[in-house]
Amino acid sequence: MNTPIQFTVNGNRQSVDVPPMKRLLDVLREDLHLTGTKEGCGEGECGACAVLLNGELVNSCLVPALQAHGSRLCTIEGVSTEGQLHPIQQCFLERGGAQCGICTPGMILATHHLLDKYPNPTLEQIQEGLAGNLCRCTGYMRIFESVQQAANTISP
Amino acid sequence: MSQSKPILGASPLRKEGRAKVLGAAKYIDDQSLPGMWHGATVRSSIARGIICSITFAPEIDWEQFAIVRASDIPGENTIVHLTKDHPCLAESQVNHPEEPILLLAHPDKTALLAAVRGVRIEYDELPGVFTIEESEAAVENNDAERIIWPGSDAGGTANCFKQYLMYSGEANETEDGLAAAFEAADFIVEEEYHTGAQEQLYIENNGVIAECNKDALGNVSDVCVRGSMQCPYYVVHALTLIFNLPEEKCRVIQVETGGAFGGKEDFPSVIGSHAALLAMKCGHPVKITYDRAEDMAATTKRHPSRTRHRTAVSKDGKLLGGTIDVAIDGGAYATLSPVVLSRATIHSPGPYKWPHIRVRAKAMATNIPPHGAFRGFGAPQSLFALERHMDKIAKTIGLTPEELRRRNFLGTGDRTATGQLLNEPVDMQHLLTRALQESEYHEKLARFAEENKHSTIKRGVGFASFMHGAGFTGSGERRLNSLVHLDVLEDGRPQILVSSTEFGQGTNTILCQVAAQTLQLPYEDILIAQPDTSVVPNSGPTVASRTAMIVGKLVERASHQILATLREQEDLPEEHTREQFIAAAQSYRAKHGSLRASVRYEPATKIYWDDELYRGDAYPGYAWAVYVAEVAVDLNTYMATVTRFDALQEVGLVMHPVLAKGQIEGGVAQGIGYALYEKCVWKEGRMMNNQMTNYIMPTSADLPPIHVHFEEVPSIHGPGGAKGIGELPMDGPAPAILNAIENATGIAFNTIPLLPEDIFERFTSFTEPAHGGSEDFDPTHLGEFLPEAVA
Numbered sequence: 001m002n003t004p005i006q007f008t009v010n011g012n013r014q015s016v017d018v019p020p021m022k023r024l025l026d027v028l029r030e031d032l033h034l035t036g037t038k039e040g041c042g043e044g045e046c047g048a049c050a051v052l053l054n055g056e057l058v059n060s061c062l063v064p065a066l067q068a069h070g071s072r073l074c075t076i077e078g079v080s081t082e083g084q085l086h087p088i089q090q091c092f093l094e095r096g097g098a099q100c101g102i103c104t105p106g107m108i109l110a111t112h113h114l115l116d117k118y119p120n121p122t123l124e125q126i127q128e129g130l131a132g133n134l135c136r137c138t139g140y141m142r143i144f145e146s147v148q149q150a151a152n153t154i155s156p
Numbered sequence: 157m158s159q160s161k162p163i164l165g166a167s168p169l170r171k172e173g174r175a176k177v178l179g180a181a182k183y184i185d186d187q188s189l190p191g192m193w194h195g196a197t198v199r200s201s202i203a204r205g206i207i208c209s210i211t212f213a214p215e216i217d218w219e220q221f222a223i224v225r226a227s228d229i230p231g232e233n234t235i236v237h238l239t240k241d242h243p244c245l246a247e248s249q250v251n252h253p254e255e256p257i258l259l260l261a262h263p264d265k266t267a268l269l270a271a272v273r274g275v276r277i278e279y280d281e282l283p284g285v286f287t288i289e290e291s292e293a294a295v296e297n298n299d300a301e302r303i304i305w306p307g308s309d310a311g312g313t314a315n316c317f318k319q320y321l322m323y324s325g326e327a328n329e330t331e332d333g334l335a336a337a338f339e340a341a342d343f344i345v346e347e348e349y350h351t352g353a354q355e356q357l358y359i360e361n362n363g364v365i366a367e368c369n370k371d372a373l374g375n376v377s378d379v380c381v382r383g384s385m386q387c388p389y390y391v392v393h394a395l396t397l398i399f400n401l402p403e404e405k406c407r408v409i410q411v412e413t414g415g416a417f418g419g420k421e422d423f424p425s426v427i428g429s430h431a432a433l434l435a436m437k438c439g440h441p442v443k444i445t446y447d448r449a450e451d452m453a454a455t456t457k458r459h460p461s462r463t464r465h466r467t468a469v470s471k472d473g474k475l476l477g478g479t480i481d482v483a484i485d486g487g488a489y490a491t492l493s494p495v496v497l498s499r500a501t502i503h504s505p506g507p508y509k510w511p512h513i514r515v516r517a518k519a520m521a522t523n524i525p526p527h528g529a530f531r532g533f534g535a536p537q538s539l540f541a542l543e544r545h546m547d548k549i550a551k552t553i554g555l556t557p558e559e560l561r562r563r564n565f566l567g568t569g570d571r572t573a574t575g576q577l578l579n580e581p582v583d584m585q586h587l588l589t590r591a592l593q594e595s596e597y598h599e600k601l602a603r604f605a606e607e608n609k610h611s612t613i614k615r616g617v618g619f620a621s622f623m624h625g626a627g628f629t630g631s632g633e634r635r636l637n638s639l640v641h642l643d644v645l646e647d648g649r650p651q652i653l654v655s656s657t658e659f660g661q662g663t664n665t666i667l668c669q670v671a672a673q674t675l676q677l678p679y680e681d682i683l684i685a686q687p688d689t690s691v692v693p694n695s696g697p698t699v700a701s702r703t704a705m706i707v708g709k710l711v712e713r714a715s716h717q718i719l720a721t722l723r724e725q726e727d728l729p730e731e732h733t734r735e736q737f738i739a740a741a742q743s744y745r746a747k748h749g750s751l752r753a754s755v756r757y758e759p760a761t762k763i764y765w766d767d768e769l770y771r772g773d774a775y776p777g778y779a780w781a782v783y784v785a786e787v788a789v790d791l792n793t794y795m796a797t798v799t800r801f802d803a804l805q806e807v808g809l810v811m812h813p814v815l816a817k818g819q820i821e822g823g824v825a826q827g828i829g830y831a832l833y834e835k836c837v838w839k840e841g842r843m844m845n846n847q848m849t850n851y852i853m854p855t856s857a858d859l860p861p862i863h864v865h866f867e868e869v870p871s872i873h874g875p876g877g878a879k880g881i882g883e884l885p886m887d888g889p890a891p892a893i894l895n896a897i898e899n900a901t902g903i904a905f906n907t908i909p910l911l912p913e914d915i916f917e918r919f920t921s922f923t924e925p926a927h928g929g930s931e932d933f934d935p936t937h938l939g940e941f942l943p944e945a946v947a
Contacts, residue, residue: 029186035179035182035185035186036178036179036180037179038183038185038359038360038414039185040359040360040361040448040848041448041847041848042447042448043448043847043848043849045847045848045849046359046848048359075179076178076179077178077179079178079179080178085174085177085178089177089178090177092177093169093170093173093174093177094169095814096167096170096814096815096817096818097177098170098173098176098177099415099660099661099662099818099822100358100359100360100413100414100415100416100659100660101172101173101175101176101177101181101412101414101660102183102358102359102360102414102415103359104176104177104179105179108177108179126856127856127857128857130856131855131856131857132855133856134359134848134853134855135359135856136356136357136358136359136415136417136822136826136853137415137660137818137822138818138821138822138825139818139821139822139823139824139825139826139859139862140821140825140856140859141817141818141821141859141861141862142814142817142818142821143856144856
């Protein structure tokens with residue numbers, strides 16, 4: 001049985017009528033066609049589906065739609081403004097933080113969350129902050145550089 | 157505007173990078189076609205047996221489903237690789253767990269889960285073999301019940317997909333030389349080494365969407381498969397047999413691919429064929445995407461291996477002769493095992509001079525899902541054994557690991573074990589010197605020896621020296637006969653047409669750099685077409701570290717050809733501006749309708765290779781490397797951690813420093829996982845830990861700083877002097893790390909993955925391990941802080 005659910009996604013008010021236990025990941029991808037949020041494992045291990053829910057980093061594969069009712073969501077589609085890359089996106093692009101790109105949306109949101117908490121993070125804080133987002137391509141070194149450069153750009 | 161700075165060797169933005177950081181790149185699961193259905197696979201629940209009956213649960217309305225069985229296949233029931241032993245769908249017998257038996261499709265994806273469970277299959281079980289040793293025993297004992305693979309017309313024998321026998325010279329002379337070497341040796345050093353299976357663990361699972369059209373008689377007229385893959389033309393080839401259609405009626409399109417590492421080399425032929433058969437049956441486009449559990453349980457992994465070394469050495473540390481016996485576990489069907497074994501064989505003698513060597517190699521059949529391609533492709537297995545063995549030899553004869561290698565390195569003008577003359581510069585001595593300096597190896601060796609006496613954390617350093625051949629083995633590139641087109645479009649922008657795919661490594665970017673550099677145009681002007689086999693020619697598969705060197709060289713030659721045409725026919729000057737190029741190209745197009753250069757592979761130098769004797773020029777070019785690992789082994793937790801990693805390599809011209817570093821770091825991270833974290837747990841052929849929760853790959857918090865260093869010695873084989881680098885970084889980390897662990901603890905571990913429980917077992921028991929290390933346990937080495945359990 002479906003339940004009406006309302007939330008704000010990337011600044012836009014949205015209503016969907018979905019089963020209350022439908023994964024937020026599927027609501028975003030199937031009902032709202034926001035396919036930038038990726039599924040990697042479906043069990044909260046890889047972070048490819050990470051989004052910001054009321055400013056907190058969550059794995060949307062583990063969040064039932066009902067839990068998102070009334071919340072404020074930010075997905076990768078909401079990070080840039082009018083086609084202008086956010087500094088985090090720009091730094092990932094320049095420093096080789098994205099290779100195959102499948103972990104990139106989640107990684108960028110995790111970085112967003114990290115820099116909100118620590119505007120000038122240490123390497124340990126970056127390693128810890130991104131430990132819930134798996135990347136099989138980069139070995140993380142280019143990602144660390146991207147995050148450091150983004151921090152320097154946003155909070156010099 | 158003529159370019160002032162060379163673009164090859166600079167780091168322009170990744171071509172498709174903007175779409176990726178925006179989350180706008182469309183992977184296969186982000187795509188949908190009108191009227192699309194979803195597909196699922198009914199798989200074997202046992203390892204080996206005869207299918208007795210298939211029944212369908214009465215509570216499900218099967219009218220709503222499309223069902224495909226082996227008998228529905230219009231052409232041959234085979235996923236063709238090197239032989240046709242591998243069925244697309246099991247007909248009467250299954251040979252491994254998760255073997256596909258039936259396919260189902262339904263408009264609603266959520267209906268499929270219950271439907272898959274609603275197909276009941278009964279089997280008459282047969283005994284299975286699950287290890288190399290069990291497979292060998294069946295052959296030795298003539299145990300007909302356990303001969304699980306009959307042989308093939310492509311050189312396979314009972315339970316053995318392929319064997320190679322490689323000699324460093326003429327067979328009789330080498331055998332005589334070996335006998336004399338072992339007679340004269342001051343030391344004979346023997347050991348056995350093991351490596352485990354490894355999951356590619358691309359973050360995007362396998363997935364495809366297929367379409368199928370029929371003619372007026374209801375026969376399949378053409379099929380189209382789009383999806384996540386490395387080698388579109390491999391899928392075309394598979395479809396031609398499944399549907400009995402000509403190549404031009406089987407269209408394959410690669411879409412943005414979320415990691416591959418070899419795991420999407422051969423497997424897309426399976427899932428692509430399945431989706432196309434369902435599309436044929438239901439008359440709608442069909443999407444199949446695996447979830448993580450299915451992807452890990454049912455798709456290919458790196459081949460487990462066992463390597464035995466026996467080496468004759470003089471007391472001054474010269475290798476006099478050696479025998480190497482390599483065995484890999486191929487799983488239930490031959491798939492790519494013969495070629496993986498080939499690379500394992502050729503890399504097994506490493507970067508050393510062997511007066512006499514014999515390598516015997518075989519790929520055995522087991523009732524496990526077929527193992528397949530994974531970055532390194534056999535070389536990580538045999539180089540792990542070799543580089544552990546070199547440390548054992550050094551220890552046995554009383555030389556340092558460094559000195560032993562220095563006395564045996566290949567150099568310019570030497571011949572490799574296959575007899576290949578190294579006529580391009582090779583300087584392993586310098587690479588070793590620099591790698592040890594960059595990593596402060598000698599200083600750490602001394603410091604850790606002192607500090608370890610007073611600490612429960614034992615620290616150590618170790619290294620591995622190795623090489624990796626770029627391109628297909630031997631005559632492979634000649635047989636591939638790769639073709640590249642370069643078009644100049646109406647607006648004067650060049651467009652590269654290749655089947656070489658981008659899956660994170662940077663294909664799009666580096667090929668555009670090559671064209672920009674050669675055509676003297678801005679990088680931003682160069683386009684690269686989506687790999688769609690109805691548009692792009694077959695430039696070969698995107699594997700074997702061949703794209704930069706082989707396909708890059710073809711793009712360079714095609715660019716030269718365009719320039720030659722425009723200079724000859726349109727008076728384009730030797731040094732031209734962008735505007736002059738566009739004007740010349742448009743003028744040419746106005747007269748001729750189009751402007752295209754097409755070039756085929758030609759070896760840069762004469763390449764000789766004998767497939768029978770395994771002698772000659774094994775690879776056009778090699779990348780050479782020395783990797784140094786620093787480790788800490790905590791004797792409270794028995795956890796070994798890499799605390800710093802230095803990777804030095806000579807790879808010819810570095811085309812794009814940012815991408816190249818990313819390739820090396822990513823490969824090293826996978827190598828660290830291979831050595832210390834990633835263990836496939838098997839039970840009767842089935843992977844038991846097919847989840848990211850319990851198959852552990854390194855996270856950002858697990859990895860040490862990885863320092864990447866390049867030496868650049870331009871090669872004639874690649875564009876601008878580049879060589880292949882993609883697989884190289886997978887080869888060195890595991891032996892370097894286990895060498896460092898031996899340095900830290902005094903204990904020789906010769907099996908990977910090496911988990912804390914394995915270290916615990918060795919430390920807390922004085923028994924010999926089942927296989928591997930032969931060093932005696934030496935409590936004095938551990939100093940005063942022995943763990944409680946053994947103190």
